[in-house]
Amino acid sequence: MKAKFEKIPESTDSSFRAFLYEKESFDAPWHFHPEYELTYIIKGKGIRYVGNSVENFEEGDFVLLGTNVPHCWKNTNPDIKPVKSIVFQFNDTILGQGWMEKSEFKNIKWILDKSSRGIKFNAEVSKKFSKKLVDILHQSALEKLLSFLKLLESLSFAKPQKFLITEGFAPNLNNKTNHRIHSVFNHVHINYDKKIKLQHVSSIIAMSDEAFCRFFKKSLNKSFFTFVNEYRIHMACKQLIETHNPVKQIAYSCGYESLPFFYRQFQKFKNCSPLNFRKNHLNAYNKALG
Incomplete structure (x- = not known):
């Protein structure tokens, strides 16, 4: 698939994007963007492409992707409509320049560094955090930011995790x-x-x-x-x-x-x-x- 560059629109009231995706199908093309992305599938089944990984996905699929990692989800069951997911997109300046170098954020920095290979959280972790993901969508801007940072901190301790992309794989974005x-x-x-x-x-x-x-x-x-x-x-x-x-x-x-x-x-x-x-x-x- 052609990895198409996607320009993520900036949020007017928040330093990152948090939204509910709900359509007839997962129609986003094979694409990449400089933002990190955390995706939780509420409804839908199909094939997930991340870098050189090809895997099935279903409800509860919970994945963290690093910057410029090409990806897309394609539903293969046309009877499941609409499809739904919760998506968080954010860049490394969510708290300004250099924030990840501070000791308070070392765990978040660790998991974001690892996300360059794509991280899939298991079903137990997905179930544990599903309600929190929904709650964040309805919070005020400040509460949303604080809750999201706490979520990333918690995910850094979540075990087991699975890397999706082969070690050493570098996507060709030509x-x-x-x-x-x-x-x-x-x-x-x-x-x-x-x-x-x-x-x-x-x-x-x-x-x-x-x-x-x-x-x-x-x-x-x-x-x-x-x-x-x-x-x-x-x-x-x-x-x-x-x-x-x-x-x-x-x-x-x-x-x-x-x-x-x-x-x-x-x-x-x-x-x-x-x-x-x-x-x-x-x-x-x-x-x-x-």
Whole structure:
């Protein structure tokens, strides 16, 4: 996807933006901005792209992103309308210049530094802070700022946390590069359930097969077909959770022509078999219901 620069509008009554996003779909393009961003999904399911990470998301998804990290959320279930999320966007001058260097803010500085790799908080943390996130939206400007700083401080101690972006990955924000990535991502998104040929994908962006493979690996720090399989496995996980379809049917519907290869790829990305994935998710769901 093309990482489009987004100019975040300034708030007239606050030093940062805090708002409820509510639309028919998550329609923001693959984009980046110099502001940090904290996003909590209230309603919606789909695929989350952050840097070179591709993962499923659902209600309760809670992610902190650093400055200029390309990202977007794309819902894959058209029946869930409207989608909703709470979004906080802020820059490193929220309290003026040099505030993060003061000892009182060392924990906030730590987590903001780590957010360059994208931080996903687990379900327990998400549930713990969900009400506070909603409350902040309705506070006065000063209360909102103080509550938000306390929230960041608390999140710095929240464990466990998961980094989304591969260590050492540096996003390429060159417009030409991002336009090409945009075209490739869109092709995979539309055609993941079919046979994807390298020759066809490379021709879309007018490159030779060899040049395209080098370009993609350099851009995302992973091979093109690793990305394709990663995307397909995430779509398979979605079906394992949301349907009772047999594994064989799911594998074929996600573009796999070989069942043994599907099992190997699933084990590679999820460290378990498809049936164990489904069983573990069902057990976790039943446990949550008490």
